[in-house]
Amino acid sequence: MAVPMTRRARNASGIALAVPILKQRFGERCETGAAIRAQHAHTTTWIAGEPADAVVFVESHQDVVDLVEVCRTHRVPIVPFGVGTSLEGHVNAPEGGISADFSRMNQVLAVHDEDLTCTVEPGVTRTQLNAHLRDRGLFFPIDPGANATIGGMCGTRASGTNAVRYGTMRENVVALRAVLANGDTITTASRAKKSSAGYDVTRLLVGSEGTLGLITAVTLKLHGIPEAILSAVCPFPTVEAACRATIATVQSGIPVARIELLDGLQVSAVNAHSKLTLPEVPTLFLEFHGSPAAVAADGEAVAALAADEGGGPFKIATLAEDRSRLWQARHDAYWAALGLRPGCTGISTDVCVPISRLAECVEATREDAQELDLVAPIVGHVGDGNFHTLVLIGDDPAERARAATFIGRLSERAIAMEGTCTGEHGIGQGKMAYLRRELGGTVDVMAAIKATLDPDGIMNPGKIFH
């Protein structure tokens, strides 16, 4: 995370020139107060905040074009900001520059019901979008937990609980409009559902964390709201048994919409926080989408697979309010876990491994937490082999060091198991150390693309790679 001061120093004179120009162009929408700058560098985790020199609230594509024009002229970094829910320091400005706040670019530009697509500005949040779509019988499935913006979710290639059925942002972004470092505006693809017309620039930008350009419009795939939804919980004797049941479910082709694992510690936290009385053992939360007959049949099939692994009872929540309570509890897992140790800082981290290695990876991670005397409950999107731990730490430097060791070992463990150091949070500043260990020379390809499209390094510098 230590960025040579020379970079910030190199940029200082350009920033000094650019900020007054931006104040003239954007008026009160260009803010330089310490509080607002600090708020835009709040990383939600243990990564120290590194505020930008100014925050510009963009309200239109033309605003973004103008912002880039000023910044490229004076070689000033631009750090995109949605609502600030990222977990790996993406919103920091380690080299100074401008935080571009997209939260006011929050219009749904078009919904094409027949095509199951919509086009939105990047500041639209996922719950705002779903509220907009509900009356049309449509929804956007990607649900990373936080009420993130669509632009931010593009940036980190977000996924979450529904990804096992509906895919991630990788599969659900049709096209992007973006402003590049050279000031050009591009639209990366047509609105066709598929295409073989040249390189997949859409997917190059999805997951690029704002380092290749600023997204100003997103065309997304939508889905019909399922006729019936069935939710269930199922306790298991061990994490391994829960993982084996998950593997059997995925292998059998049952189109489960959500299959989430909470370890015993996390279930305890959820019980306390959400006033539930679940057995405090490894537990799967499940959801099925389809016709009433199909979800009933799918639920029965999974209950049988769970029983084969010693899991059960498989409790179905058919009432909408029971379902909501259950999934609210799952979504509140972060807050519930923080409650295990009042006053602590929670360090959220994630990895993803081939599902055959999942039980082994989760178990080794639990053992490692015990060995390092850390409180670190686990929740996982286990249908994808993806899991999170929230490491709860206090102010003791020795404990922080152990937490760093724990997270480092977790990334190395996932990579050794043919997995990735991040399934959905992104590299940002926090996971840079592991990217090359995971992908070797592929990182040189990424860096070459970055250098070509952003030779002056103004697009969210200091993220993904140094």
Added chain:
Amino acid sequence: MAVPMTRRARNASGIALAVPILKQRFGERCETGAAIRAQHAHTTTWIAGEPADAVVFVESHQDVVDLVEVCRTHRVPIVPFGVGTSLEGHVNAPEGGISADFSRMNQVLAVHDEDLTCTVEPGVTRTQLNAHLRDRGLFFPIDPGANATIGGMCGTRASGTNAVRYGTMRENVVALRAVLANGDTITTASRAKKSSAGYDVTRLLVGSEGTLGLITAVTLKLHGIPEAILSAVCPFPTVEAACRATIATVQSGIPVARIELLDGLQVSAVNAHSKLTLPEVPTLFLEFHGSPAAVAADGEAVAALAADEGGGPFKIATLAEDRSRLWQARHDAYWAALGLRPGCTGISTDVCVPISRLAECVEATREDAQELDLVAPIVGHVGDGNFHTLVLIGDDPAERARAATFIGRLSERAIAMEGTCTGEHGIGQGKMAYLRRELGGTVDVMAAIKATLDPDGIMNPGKIFH
């Protein structure tokens, strides 16, 4: 297609040096005979063959590394070749060089049943892979019709009849091993089902038509063979009615596995070729995958939606042999269409539009064929808004010119309807004229990436862009 002779001339001295070196390294696996060179430049379409100077049969990753080492040293183009089923001139060598034949790199390297992935060499064909997987209860769904190689299918981002349910190569490639123009070998991703670790280099290579590197291994997603398969055919009064029924099916979330449109002319061709007696009107061929109860319910639901549009009778083929006959007929549509005009050349082309524009686009295309006095039956993967025409032409230059006009107008029409000039065939040499009209400045981004990763232009030059 006119490449300045200077490029071929520029390369000539390097080629003259490289071929003897390759003969020494590869022995009889480096062939320079005119027949074999011409066979490797057989474009299956009206694009004239442009043979390479030699064909090298690679048999291992190390062979590819060695080939690239020689070619980059002497600035010699390399044109990858699988089994030669591409449709837009991808296998041509307009600047001379080496055709790298991957057909002998045809080993299935690993199958990971629990993870639903496998890793294969690029010369494995899709039917070979599915034969290998069958006993494990798994299959690889991407089915472009031809028995293409997996490497070639990566190159063109292939899709086909099952894409409406299972996605295209974009969604089904997990990771690639590739040799770049600078000689580096990269592995683009881990074996995890999803990742947020940096730029999506996997999807940058998928669809890059061999212009960024040579693929030497592919990790693919697999699927369980469905418990039950139900096939059906349903005639419609008009193309528009068939398209409306398709839209209703997709909107309702019915997970149809295949939904293929044949226009009346194509049905006539299929009847003649495959000895069927289908009504010679616009017809949907459908397939459903799932449990016996689910496919029966899905079939009934679609039959009702079809009836709403005046379609029917909805005839179900439950017997495996009836199903096979039906889909064999669909797969033989190309040969059937050629039979409409014995001795003709068939020019296969494809576009893809938002599904809401599909009926309009198909109708306008049929009218245009009539206006231009061309025989051009239509088949379409209509669930994705993707359709093909096979223009049947003789030797008359005036007719060829009309065919060129027809294909040009088709691409322009698709682009004007917010679609793409190619849904699954790729740009190659044949669609270059339309890429910039479709994507504007995004083509500059592609070209910048190409120039960075292949500064000497040795990787399949003269494809996608000049």
